[in-house]
Structure formats: structure tokens, C-alpha cells
Amino acid sequence: MLAQPQSKYRPFPAVDLPDRQWPSRTLTRAPIWLSTDLRDGNQALFEPMNRERKLRLFHALVQIGFKEIEVGFPSASKTDFEIVRHLIEADLIPQDVTPMVITQLREDLVEQTVRSVRGARRVIVHFYNAIAPAWREIVFGMDVAQIIAMVQRHIALLRRLTDDAPETQWVLQYSPETFCMAELDVSLAVCNAAIEAWDAGPQRPMVVNLPTTVEVSTPNVFADQIEWMHRRLARREHIVLSVHPHNDRGTGVACAEQALLAGAQRVEGCLFGNGERSGNLDVVTLALNLYTQGIAPGLDFSDIAQVARIAEECTALPIHPRHPYVGDLVFTAFSGSHQDAIAKGFAAQAPDAPWRVPYLPIDPADLGRTYDSIVRVNSQSGKGGIAFLLQRDHGVVMPRRMQVEFSAIVQKLADASETELGSAEIWSVFARTYLAPATDGAMPAYRGHRLFDAPQGQGIALDVVLGDGTQRQLQGVGTGPIDATAAALGLPLRIDSYEERSLGTGADAQAMAIVEAAWPGVAGSRFGAGRDANIVTASVRAVFSAAARFGGFAQGQV
Incomplete structure (x- = not known):
């Protein structure tokens, strides 16, 4: 039996805002989006992403259309520091994309953070510290005045460090962590102190980010908190008001939608809701919710399956088959x-x-x-x-x-x-x-192959018979036999996933390879399968199968 909740839990108090305006408003445009997949999402993984996966996901986020991306915690992670430096030194950050780096309020961490992003065209430095009573009293043993002094001291340090690097446009983001559980007058005092310390203005841009670090109330209460702050923040015209909802009560998307009605201009979250505990805001769901209301989200999810596959491969987290919009069964009706x-x-x-x-x-x-x-x-x-x-x-x-x-x-x-x-x-x-898809004579028949080493990777020579009976050898190079086979066929086939199976046991057992492939301009994906005693041969046959199922072998392609 559950404990009696009256003796253990207390409802979160309502906000005194009798003239609230947000319930009568209608959303008309998308917010500024910030992806925190590479930082908040990454730290929530059982096995954090390595350099290769992080860079792959960064490039995918750029392709989707994110203009602000939190790229890591360079003062706490050597891997993150090296990735940030690589992005800057290799000029991999597009001109219209701004990276963000996060740091706690500690002098040496702030200095390391600034070093990590030197040379960037524009960068957001994200400061955060918890301000709610339980954290002030239990974790830090600090009163409100001490917290404000700590924030002011570290922002003054950041100003001194960044004034020495005028080639970069520096933006401060300040997040009063645990905002949703803090007293509103305390939140306002700390945020206004940060705004004053940074001297926010037309030449000194600033983001104030208000998080539901742990959801403790209904979304309407969070919207009231945002509207209360929106009305009272100092220098409001020079501040971008942002929110960072988590999903502990399962209402992260609702909190974000209502916060936008209440005055928020920017939203932070992760693809498909990855994040600590129950996750961050699900950016895909919020963006497509806006899309269904006739609002262009500014993010490209026109190939949602490809985005899902990249996210799954980079995070090693599966997407639920009934996940809104992207789940494998979300458009499947059984009734x-x-x-x-x-x-x-x-x-x-x-x-x-x-x-x-x-x-x-x-x-x-x-x-x-x-x-x-x-x-x-x-x-x-x-x-x-x-x-x-x-x-x-x-x-x-x-x-x-x-x-x-x-x-x-x-x-x-x-x-x-x-x-x-x-x-x-x-x-x-x-x-x-x-295993033997029909091809109307246009598909070359597989007869054999030979693998060879190539400077660029794995090479393959395919022996094929064309529809007119002509025998040919096709060669290609890729990251492995599957990729090399697609290259040898000279087709724009994109392999999204690969799995292998064993059919039977013992010396006579055969292997089955299964590939999922996509073709530019063709909706959805197609599967191909190959069967053989040799797994590489089965894999090559699977690529032939997938290509044939697209019917993509027009005259002159091979």
C-alpha cells in the first residue's frame, strides 16, 4: 500500500497572479530552439557518447536546423574540451549557429570554460546554480545574500576574461537552477543581480533561462511563474527569456507550450526527450505539435526516421514504438x-x-x-x-x-x-x-565478390550479370562491405541499419543479413535481406535486395 500522501507530501502553492494573461493567448510562432542533447542529454546516458558519436550528432542537429546547440561541459570533461576546440579550430560551426558551453560557479572552471571557446565567432557561456530552499539549506548552507554575491562575483570574472577576447561575441546565459521550486521574489532578485552584473543591453546580449529542474507542479503553475517573472525582470527588452523543462510529472511539453504563452521566447530540450530522470523536454514533439497548428517550427523533421536512427545510434537509447510522431507503430491502427x-x-x-x-x-x-x-x-x-x-x-x-x-x-x-x-x-x-525480389530485368544479378584493402577503407569487386546477359565487374570503396557494395552499384542508397541473424545451428547453419535503406526523394525506408553460409556474402546480397526493392536501377546506373 502507498503511504498516506497527506502526511508525506504537500501540494505546491499557487502563484498569486489574478490578472494572468497567458490563458487567453494563442501561439503564433515557433520559439528559439536550443538543443542540449550533447550536454544534458549526454550526461543522462548509461554510456556517454564518445567523440565520434558526439560529432555525428552535432552535425545532425545542424542539419535539422538548430541555431543554438549546447556542445558540452568543457571544464568538467576532457572529451568535451577537446570536442569544443575541434569544432572551433576545424571551422565546423556554421556562421549562423551559436555553440553554448556550461559551467558551475567556480573560478577555475569559469577560466577553463573561456579557454575552451576562444576564437569562436559567437558563443553563449551558461552559468547555473541552485537557488531553491532545500538546496540553499541542505546542499550549500548559504543564504540568499550569499548566493547573490556568488553570482555577481563570477559574472564579474567572466566579464574580465571576455573583455580580453573582443573578437568573439560573448553572450551570458544565467539559469537559476531549481527555479520552479524557489520563491519567486528570490528568483527575481538573483536574476536581476545577474542582469545588472553582466550589464545586459544591446551590445551585451543575455539569456535568462528558467528551468523546471524537477517538475513539482501542474503546467499552469509553471506558466504563472513565467508570466510573473516576464513582467518583472529588469531590462526585459534586452533579455531573451528561456525555459528548460524536465519531465518528472510527464508534462514537460505542456509546461513549454504554456510557458511560451506566458512570455518565454526560447526553449531548451533534447530530441525525443532524452535527459536526466524522466527526461528533458521532447523537442520533436513540441516542434511537431506547433506544425499541426499551422506554425512552421523552423526545424526539419521531414525525414523523421533518419533523425530517429541517428539519435538511437548515438545515444544507444531505443525510441518507444508508440512515441508521438516518430514511433514505429504510431501510425498503425489495429482497431x-x-x-x-x-x-x-x-x-x-x-x-x-x-x-x-x-x-x-x-x-x-x-x-x-x-x-x-x-x-x-x-x-x-x-x-x-x-x-x-x-x-x-x-x-x-x-x-x-x-x-x-x-x-x-x-x-x-x-x-x-x-x-x-x-x-x-x-x-x-x-x-x-x-531474398529474390523481382527486378524486371533492370537489376544486375549477383554472382560473386572479392574484398580488397583500399586507402580510403574497405574495397569490393562485384561480379554481376546485367539484364542483357552481359557480365561485368563493379568496384566500390566504403567503410565496410555493405557501404562498399552500395558504392560499387553507383546508387544513392543510404543504409540506415544493419542486423544479422543465424538460421539454424551446426555446420550447415546459414546466416541472414537484414539492411534498412533509404533513397533520396522516396518516402520511408525499405528492407532487404540476404541469406548465405557466409555472413559477408549474405550482407552483400541484402544490399542488392534493398536496391532492387526501390526499383532504382535505371538505364545507365550500372
Whole structure:
């Protein structure tokens, strides 16, 4: 039994704001976005990202369209310091992107932080310290006056250090950590002291960032806190008011949306909500929520599957199949009434009309998703039953997204034949679809390969037979056999994921390789599979299979 909450927990007090304005406002534009995936998100990982993964995710964030990116904690991490220096010295930060670095209030850490970003065109230095009563009394043993003096002293140090580097535009971000649990008059006093110490103005830009470090109240209370501060902050016209919601109560997105109504101009968060405890604000969800209301978010999620794959690979965190907008099953309906309504909605939807399909708040095509898996049925002919039969009878374990794709193919055949497909028929469909896909003679037939070392990586020589019977050898170089095969075929095939399986045991066991591939300009992804006693051969065959399923071998491509 749970403890009696009345004796252990207390409701968070409401804000005295009888003339609050935010409930009657409507959002009309997107906020300034800051990604904290490389810092806040990274420190929440069981295994923090290494240099390669961090740089890959940084470039992905730039591609998505983030103009402000928190790149790390260079005073606390040698890896972060080296990555920040590499980004600056190799000129990898676009002119319209501003990096942010965070530091605690300690003199040596501030000095190290400034050293890490010297030479940058523009940089945000993020100061933070906790101000709520439990932290003041239990953690630090400081009163409010001591906290204000500490903030002023460290900002004065930052001014002296940055005045010596006028080639960089320096921006201060001050975050009163635990703001959502602090007394509002204390928050205002500390923030105004920071604003005064930095001398915020047209030539000295500043961000005041108000976090829900740990969610303790309903989103409307947080909105009241933001509006209260918005009205009272000193030099408000020179301040960018930012919020950094966490998700302990599961309302991080709601807190951000209501905070924007209350005067916030900027939002910090992570892709898909990664972060400490229950996560940070989910930037993808908030951005696409705005999109469904007719507001351009300024972030490009038109190939949401590719963003998801990069995030999963860099963080080693899987995305839930029912995650809003991006989950593998989020556009899949099992309910008969849902299927019927969706089908009727598609039939009635005009290309130039406002989106009005029941149960689908967003057009999957806008996210690079296909319609193939939207309507599914359950039981044996559904995704789970098909996957079960293939695994039980043929040893094939399909990745979840492949299950969704293949179940749509099986269902179309079942509907056309008006009969249930058994295990043997399902295996036949699998083999025709993935192991030997039809190519109308345009697809070269694989006959063999030879691997060789190349200065740029792994080389491969493919022996193929073209549709007219001509034998040819194609060569390519890549990071491995799969990448080299795609290069040898001369196709713009992008391999998003790779998995290998063992079919059977013992000396006669075969290997199955499965690749997920994407093609520029084509919505969604396609899977390919290859089977052979040799895993490399199976992998090469899988690439041929995926390419054939795109039908991308036009004349002259090979």
C-alpha cells in the first residue's frame, strides 16, 4: 500500500497572479530552439557518447536546423574540451549557429570554460546554480545574500576574461537552477543581480533561462511563474527569456507550450526527450505539435526516421514504438473502427485541402513516412502473428520496422486472395519480397565478390550479370562491405541499419543479413535481406535486395 500522501507530501502553492494573461493567448510562432542533447542529454546516458558519436550528432542537429546547440561541459570533461576546440579550430560551426558551453560557479572552471571557446565567432557561456530552499539549506548552507554575491562575483570574472577576447561575441546565459521550486521574489532578485552584473543591453546580449529542474507542479503553475517573472525582470527588452523543462510529472511539453504563452521566447530540450530522470523536454514533439497548428517550427523533421536512427545510434537509447510522431507503430491502427474511419478519411482528403483524416493528427508523408502500415489487423494475419510464424517455422527474426513493412505486404495479398495465408505461403512471400525480389530485368544479378584493402577503407569487386546477359565487374570503396557494395552499384542508397541473424545451428547453419535503406526523394525506408553460409556474402546480397526493392536501377546506373 502507498503511504498516506497527506502526511508525506504537500501540494505546491499557487502563484498569486489574478490578472494572468497567458490563458487567453494563442501561439503564433515557433520559439528559439536550443538543443542540449550533447550536454544534458549526454550526461543522462548509461554510456556517454564518445567523440565520434558526439560529432555525428552535432552535425545532425545542424542539419535539422538548430541555431543554438549546447556542445558540452568543457571544464568538467576532457572529451568535451577537446570536442569544443575541434569544432572551433576545424571551422565546423556554421556562421549562423551559436555553440553554448556550461559551467558551475567556480573560478577555475569559469577560466577553463573561456579557454575552451576562444576564437569562436559567437558563443553563449551558461552559468547555473541552485537557488531553491532545500538546496540553499541542505546542499550549500548559504543564504540568499550569499548566493547573490556568488553570482555577481563570477559574472564579474567572466566579464574580465571576455573583455580580453573582443573578437568573439560573448553572450551570458544565467539559469537559476531549481527555479520552479524557489520563491519567486528570490528568483527575481538573483536574476536581476545577474542582469545588472553582466550589464545586459544591446551590445551585451543575455539569456535568462528558467528551468523546471524537477517538475513539482501542474503546467499552469509553471506558466504563472513565467508570466510573473516576464513582467518583472529588469531590462526585459534586452533579455531573451528561456525555459528548460524536465519531465518528472510527464508534462514537460505542456509546461513549454504554456510557458511560451506566458512570455518565454526560447526553449531548451533534447530530441525525443532524452535527459536526466524522466527526461528533458521532447523537442520533436513540441516542434511537431506547433506544425499541426499551422506554425512552421523552423526545424526539419521531414525525414523523421533518419533523425530517429541517428539519435538511437548515438545515444544507444531505443525510441518507444508508440512515441508521438516518430514511433514505429504510431501510425498503425489495429482497431476495426479506427481502420474504417482512416480509410474513409483518406478517400475524402483532397490534396490541397486542410488535413482532416480521423485519428491522424498529422500527414505521415510530411515526416517522410509512408501510408503502407497505417491500417493493420490483429491476430494471426497481423504483424505479431506473421512475425511469430516466420520465427517459429523458419528461424527468421525480423526487426520491428521490418515486421510493420512485411505485414502490410502480406495483408494486401490476403485481401486479394480472400483467404488466410499459412506459414508456407508467408515464407514464400518473404522469399519473393526480400531474398529474390523481382527486378524486371533492370537489376544486375549477383554472382560473386572479392574484398580488397583500399586507402580510403574497405574495397569490393562485384561480379554481376546485367539484364542483357552481359557480365561485368563493379568496384566500390566504403567503410565496410555493405557501404562498399552500395558504392560499387553507383546508387544513392543510404543504409540506415544493419542486423544479422543465424538460421539454424551446426555446420550447415546459414546466416541472414537484414539492411534498412533509404533513397533520396522516396518516402520511408525499405528492407532487404540476404541469406548465405557466409555472413559477408549474405550482407552483400541484402544490399542488392534493398536496391532492387526501390526499383532504382535505371538505364545507365550500372
